[in-house]
Amino acid sequence: MTSHSTVTVSEAQANLPKLIRQDCFAIARHGKVVGVFVSKDRMEAVVESIELLAKPDFNKALKEHKTGKAKLYKVEELDAEMSA
Helix, strand or coil: CCCCEEEEHHHHHHHHHHHCCCCEEEEEECCEEEEEEECHHHHHHHHHHHHHHCCHHHHHHHHHHHCCCCCCCCHHHHHHHHHC
């Protein structure tokens, strides 16, 4: 089974120890998704993304990056600036 797969309820019951090693998967009954498993790491990433997107400064920087207007720095430049 691959990450982001859909399994039946019976498959989920029979393979849960293996399934929970995945990042996420859906559980279907009669062909319809009735539940979703999302790993702790994935959920933490989702929460962090939501928190970042709620910050106006982050959104401004993201927009500048997407439009090519963000200024990029070399690591060496930042190190020099920080140690000055």
